[in-house]
Structure formats: C-alpha cells, structure tokens
Amino acid sequence: MNKKQLSEHIGNMDDRLVEQAEKIPNYRQLHHRQTTRRFITAAAAFALMVCSFSAGALAFARETVVEVPVEQETITLEEINLTLILPDDWKGKYSVEKNGQNYIVYHPRIREGYGTETAFDGGILFYIVCHEESMMPEQFVENGYDLVGYRYLFSTSDKTYILYYPSDVQWNPENPEQETEYLGMEEEIEDIKFIVDNILVD
Template sequence: MKKNNYIALLLALFLVATSVGCSAGVQNVASNKPSDATSDQTVLQEAAEWFKEQTTYYEMISSQVCGDQIVFLTGTKNPGTDDYQNLQAFVVKQNDGACEVTAMKDGERGVSAGFSAHVLATDTLTIVFGDTSSSVYDFSNDRRLDVDFTKINILLAQGETRTEEIAGNAPYLLVFNEKLEIADLEFVDAELNIKYSTFYSENLMENAASDDISNIFSQESDLSEPAVVEVPGEQETIELKEIGLTLILPDSWKGKYALEYDADFKEYYVYNPAIRKAMGGDSETLSSGGMLFYVKVWEEQLTKEQVEAGGEWSFAKCEYITTTQNGTYLLYYASDEQFTPETMDEYRQMESEISDIQFVVGNVTE
C-alpha cells in the first residue's frame, strides 16, 4: 500500500501537474504544445473541483485527461483508518463547462495477494487500475516474498503485449484511448514476474462494464444518516479505531468491562473480567468466559430488513447497528453460557442493558 507521504505528494501535485495526457498505451505523457497542456490542466482543475463538490467520500489519488473526458483514480477508507479499502476509477465528461460521471468501477485492493487489477471499459476508453504492495504471497511455500513492481505487461487477446511503467507499492492508473481486449496482466519485478491469472480466476474483461452510476453520489445519503453528536468525556466509551466505531456504554458498566480483539475472525469482544475470572478464564485467553457481546463488520451493504431476514451472518443472535459504504456493522450476543451460578445475576443485568448502548460511526451516532 502506498505510504502516507507518497499519497500526500500525489495529492499536492494533483492540480499543479504540467499536464496529464491520455493516448493509446501511454500514461501521463506531456503534450508538446504548451496550449494543450494549459487546456488539459484547466479541464482537470474544473472537473476536480466539480467532483469534490459532489462527494467527500471518494479521495482523489491520480488522474488523466483524454480530450473532454477525465479519468480519476480514487480510494475509500474505513472510518478511523489510514489505508484505502477499495479503489475506484471514474470517467467524468465535460461538455460546455458541465460535468457528469459517465462510467465508474469499484474494486478491492489486493492486500492478501500483494496486488490487484480491475478493468473499466467504455465505448472509447480502456482503463486498468489497482494497486501493488511490497510483498506477494507464495502459495506453494506458504510465505511472503518481497517485491517492487515497476512495470505491468498487458497481454492482449490477439497476442500483442504492451508494457507500462508504474510506481511500486502504490495504487496505479493506466488509461488507453481505445478499446482493448485484455487477456492477462503480468506484474514485473527485477527478479520476479507474476501474472494476474496466477492469483485470480476472474476474467478481467467479464466485469469490465461500468458499475451502476444512477445514484453514485447519493449512495451515502441512502445509508443511515443520524444526527451528529458529541460524546461527553465522562461517559463510559469503547473506541474501535480500526473500524471507526465508538460504543457509549451504560454508566453502571464502569469498571465492569474490558475489550479484546480476535484477529482471526476480525471480531471485537466486550466481556466482564470478574465474571471471566470466576469461570477460570483470564485476559490472555480469548473468549474464556464473561463475554457480553461482540461486534463484527460485514463487507456487504445490508439493510436492517435483510439482516433480520437471515443469511450467512445469522450464525448467532445479532442486532443491526448501521450500514455505511464500508459494510454492515452487527452486534452479536454470546451463544453459550458465559457465567457461573454466583455471577449469573450480574451477567443477566448487564446483558439486559446491551440494548441501551449507543453507537457512533465516524462522527455520527446510532
């Protein structure tokens, strides 16, 4: 993943670059005509300002100008995190000073594999975007290998190969001002070449059509939008920075709760240490008693009705918290006995108060 200072540098240069060109098989080629460069920068600046007015959810990373079309590479993050979770390619068309999104593709980063690749194809453009990291997973030997991908070989269906330079350990954007049929991609390191098809079974062109853009900038408002609140400092709270969630607990819970994280299942457990100790458990052993509930984020964007209707998330009793662009937040109750006869009353009392918990996602409360 791109380092923060590298992202900052790109963003700083975003609107002051000499030009961002678009031609078949060439990325970021400066025009030989100063007037063309000035025109491209004007188009880019106007489109970028318009885009930012529409949304603050998608963060701009890089761009290219292709005549009256501008291609933005953007990223989205989980609340309270620094790394991008997903990347997007937007095609924005400018006509008589008016801008509109004509195509868009959303794709996940390649955190596990070490690289990702997605294709967005329109009537006139072929866009390849994704990211690379500093290592890839070696399946055969169950280890990670250090890499620095600096080129991508684009293998076309008709047998032609095109080579494009990229920055290693960073998101990338390649724009071709023509329709291409891409058969595979090969990521090139000084000592190692890795093909997309080695890690991914999906055909790059099968899902190259644009995602639905009918409500592209209203999706955030379609999700839960409760009122902004401030959390009083004296209240009992648990802050889950990794997923951007704060829990406001009942005042009676003071001194009676603790938090632990299960990295394997990506779940946050809230438990009563005294009850756990009475059961013979301890703080070093996950789920060893006294668990009151846990929180999990599913990648799917589900409505409350969908959660209640059941699905793979229904392996235990759960309550809907909220849905954002980053997924669906659910609270799960303990599915087995978590107390001793001596601690049952205290556990049952706290269990009955779980419904009183308030949730703050980012800067909004549920």
C-alpha cells in the same frame, strides 16, 4: 439424508422444546397488546416533550449528530470510527479484546472464573463482528446470518458490522453473584448507544 430421516431426527428433539410448544399463545394478540402499549408510551413521551421543551430543544432532539459528553463511559474503536456509549455503572467491569477484525467485550472477572477455552466463551457481554460484505439489514437476514440474537450496526462499501449477543451461559452457573452481575449488565446492553463518525446509529 431424506425427509423421513430428517423428520425422525426432529422427532428426537429436546423434550423441553416440545413441552414449550405444547401450549402456544396467540402471538398476534400479544403483538397487538405490545404495539398498543408502545404507542401509548410514545404518545405520553411525545406529550411530555411538547410540554417540557422549547421549540429549539425539540429541533435539537431531531438532530442525529451528537457529541459524547466527556464524563460518559465509552469505548472507542478507532479503526472503524465507532464509539459505544455505555451505561455508567459498567465502569471498571468490562474489557475489550480485538480478535482479527472483530471485537469482544467481556467481563474480566467473570471470564477469569469461567475457565475459558476459546476467545468466544466466558464472561462475554457481546461481540462486534465484521462481515466481509456490505449488507443492508434485510440482506443480512436474507443471507441467513440472523441465527443468534444480534443488532445491526452499520455497513460500509465492503463490510457490515453487527453486534451479536452470546448464545450460551457466560458465567459460572455455581456462582450466583456472577450470575446477578452478568444478567444486570446483559439487560443494559440494549441501552448502549453507537456513534459512527459522530452520527448516532439507531
């Protein structure tokens, strides 16, 4: 392929992409606003901590070693010593499937109604994928694996574990009830905490 042919292909891209790029915001200003908002939130949280907790509690909060309360909704992937602390309202709404060295966390009822053709489609909430090489977060990006939404979990001497978000619609688009339930859970994925060998992963 030559550059002109590639440009012609780019010229035939999805209209929606072109329309979206027609008027782009000033991202720098947007980032600045978000950073300010985050800083204010963090400052407020910090002030609250200082006022509310004793010095001992504050010291404990700095510790990275955690114990998972028994009543918490969790998934434990014993082979890799990884524990996921899930939102409480996920109880009874998810299943885990092992696929090679990878794990698929999905909503069984939504998956059932989706008419899944492959293991990686239908009701998928997220995947935990094992890459057969040890990568730091920056190397993961440099190697070009960050094509879809992801969360870097941890790496060992020869492997890297990444949480990937599905890129396609995972529910039956004709079923609004499924859509609401899926989107509700999807929003909460960010709240999941990961513990490797009792150490909390950021």
